[in-house]
Amino acid sequence: HPAYPPVDLTSCEREPIHVPGAIQPHGVLLAIEEPSLHLVMASANIGELLGVPAEIALTLTLPDLLGASMATRVVDQVDAVRGEVLTLPMPHVDADPHGEGTLRGRWVELALHRSGKRVIVEIEERHEEGGTLGYATARSAMGHLIGTRTVRSLADHLAAEIRSATGFDRVMVYRFDPEWNGEVIAEAKRGDLNPFLGLHYPASDIPAQARRLYTINWIRLIADVAYRPVPVVPMLDPDSGDPLDLSFSTLRSVSPMHLEYLANMGVTASMSVSLIVEGRLWGLVSCHHYSGPHRPSHEVRATAEFLAQVASRMLGERERAEQRDAVLRDRDHLARLTTALAAADDRFLETFADHPAALAMVGAGGLVVGHDHTSVSVGEVPPADVVARILDLLRREDGAASSHDHLATLDPDLAAHAGTAAGALVVGTAPGPWLAWFRPELPRIVEWGGDPANAKLYAGEGEDVRVSPRRSFDRWREVVRGRSRPWTASHHEIARAAHLHTVGRLRLLSHEQITVVE
Numbered sequence: 022h023p024a025y026p027p028v029d030l031t032s033c034e035r036e037p038i039h040v041p042g043a044i045q046p047h048g049v050l051l052a053i054e055e056p057s058l059h060l061v062m063a064s065a066n067i068g069e070l071l072g073v074p075a076e077i078a079l080t081l082t083l084p085d086l087l088g089a090s091m092a093t094r095v096v097d098q099v100d101a102v103r104g105e106v107l108t109l110p111m112p113h114v115d116a117d118p119h120g121e122g123t124l125r126g127r128w129v130e131l132a133l134h135r136s137g138k139r140v141i142v143e144i145e146e147r148h149e150e151g152g153t154l155g156y157a158t159a160r161s162a163m164g165h166l167i168g169t170r171t172v173r174s175l176a177d178h179l180a181a182e183i184r185s186a187t188g189f190d191r192v193m194v195y196r197f198d199p200e201w202n203g204e205v206i207a208e209a210k211r212g213d214l215n216p217f218l219g220l221h222y223p224a225s226d227i228p229a230q231a232r233r234l235y236t237i238n239w240i241r242l243i244a245d246v247a248y249r250p251v252p253v254v255p256m257l258d259p260d261s262g263d264p265l266d267l268s269f270s271t272l273r274s275v276s277p278m279h280l281e282y283l284a285n286m287g288v289t290a291s292m293s294v295s296l297i298v299e300g301r302l303w304g305l306v307s308c309h310h311y312s313g314p315h316r317p318s319h320e321v322r323a324t325a326e327f328l329a330q331v332a333s334r335m336l337g338e339r340e341r342a343e344q345r346d347a348v349l350r351d352r353d354h355l356a357r358l359t360t361a362l363a364a365a366d367d368r369f370l371e372t373f374a375d376h377p378a379a380l381a382m383v384g385a386g387g388l389v390v391g392h393d394h395t396s397v398s399v400g401e402v403p404p405a406d407v408v409a410r411i412l413d414l415l416r417r418e419d420g421a422a423s424s425h426d427h428l429a430t431l432d433p434d435l436a437a438h439a440g441t442a443a444g445a446l447v448v449g450t451a452p453g454p455w456l457a458w459f460r461p462e463l464p465r466i467v468e469w470g471g472d473p474a475n476a477k478l479y480a481g482e483g484e485d486v487r488v489s490p491r492r493s494f495d496r497w498r499e500v501v502r503g504r505s506r507p508w509t510a511s512h513h514e515i516a517r518a519a520h521l522h523t524v525g526r527l528r529l530l531s532h533e534q535i536t537v538v539e
């Protein structure tokens with residue numbers, strides 16, 4: 022597009038994707054002036070559906086172009102349109118072939134929304150592919166979603182329902198972390214495809230302006246990744262001098278960088294639907310097709326959007342329930358550990374470290390329990406001098422636990438120990454008792470693909486490929502290198518409680534010893 026510099030890897034976030042000045046060619050776009058109903062801007066392919074070239078169409082009105090009855094339907098609905106898209110139900114295919122739902126003998130679907138001062142009418146030729154979805158389908162899909170208890174099973178069902186509704190080859194539920202990196206947490210796919218489940222991607226794969234757009238507009242379709250964009254003419258609105266804001270356009274032409282990414286992945290059509298929890302983009306339902314163009318009807322797309330909206334509500338609830346369950350489980354671990362400690366005697370430190378709950382209750386990979394110049398460890402822990410250094414860095418005098426999920430930012434020398442101690446949770450100071458739990462860095466936990474088919478697929482990638490899932494995974498590894506999973510407030514509480522029990526029990530034990538000596 023002449024108005025903007027070309028995008029590359031360093032300018033992704035600056036690409037103004039809401040004003041591309043073009044649409045995808047599977048429909049036509051009209052920008053109408055009110056109240057005259059004059060056409061002021063149109064996609065250059067308008068002749069394909071309306072039989073009138075753009076230059077001439079731009080001198081006409083909506084009734085001239087669509088016929089009186091269809092134009093009246095549009096006008097009647099315009100007041101119902103606020104910002105979001107409204108699909109206009111058209112008479113069904115078995116109705117009169119020259120009736121209301123047709124344009125020059127072709128069955129069409131209309132979508133309406135407002136952009137600035139303009140009413141945007143988008144028209145697609147209708148086809149029966151993917152079938153129609155009635156109330157019964159939506160209700161049974163909802164029933165399946167409601168029946169789930171966990172985020173994972175909700176995501177699994179959502180992927181399966183959206184796949185069966187839309188007919189895409191692969192449907193994934195993609196979840197963002199607090200830094201906007203993402204993970205595929207559920208997948209429904211054609212049996213012969215290699216799995217993407219469990220794969221991670223860096224925040225840069227879906228840049229900030231795209232995430233903002235996806236928070237106000239729930240759905241987008243790329244019907245044919247190999248499409249040639251159709252310009253909107255004239256390029257600027259003759260009144261305002263601005264390009265047309267296509268944020269809510271169902272035909273919006275998408276970022277060339279993203280098209281390149283999809284093509285490198287072998288994707289031939291793509292759709293994604295937002296998952297929004299408490300106003301924040303929680304994730305996306307990402308749909309891929311690998312066998313050519315794929316264009317579900319407006320009705321099918323609306324069903325997918327509806328299911329994602331229903332699921333979004335449930336995700337918030339399931340997530341809170343899961344957090345509560347996790348806290349209860351950790352507390353239960355703590356209770357079993359303290360029971361064991363109450364019975365411990367001279368081998369107190371060993372009893373602590375050997376108990377299965379000692380690592381589980383805070384989700385750590387290693388633990389060192391120290392007291393009076395001795396210590397006992399379990400799991401994977403760094404060497405003693407490194408443990409001492411970490412205790413020193415994180416020490417607190419008020420008895421509370423303290424933690425870090427990227428120790429190398431406190432001391433660069435610790436980067437060498439990220440394989441066992443990228444993060445630590447400590448409580449107490451020498452001479453003790455003190456407790457120090459450790460977690461390894463994330464990339465060590467998450468292996469690429471895990472599936473030989475993925476490794477083979479990406480090994481075949483050329484050197485000139487700039488954007489692809491494999492490159493993304495490498496970038497994600499860079500982002501999370503040296504970092505552990507973060508520690509929660511509940512883990513801090515558990516660490517503190519475990520420490521208090523330890524202090525109390527050791528004091529009691531030393532009194533018992535003194536009594537014996539006396």
Ligand code: BLA
Nearest residue numbers: 030033038222226227231275276278279291292293307488
């Ligand atoms: C958009 N990137 C997207 C979208 C997805 C992804 C789902 C939404 C558009 C769509 O529905 O296709 C990324 N898709 C993924 C990921 C998976 C997937 C991670 O299926 C995992 C399974 N993308 C890059 C890089 C840049 C980039 C390096 O990888 C920039 C240099 C840009 N991605 C980019 C842009 C958009 C995008 C600009 C917005 C596209 C648009 O809506 O115009």
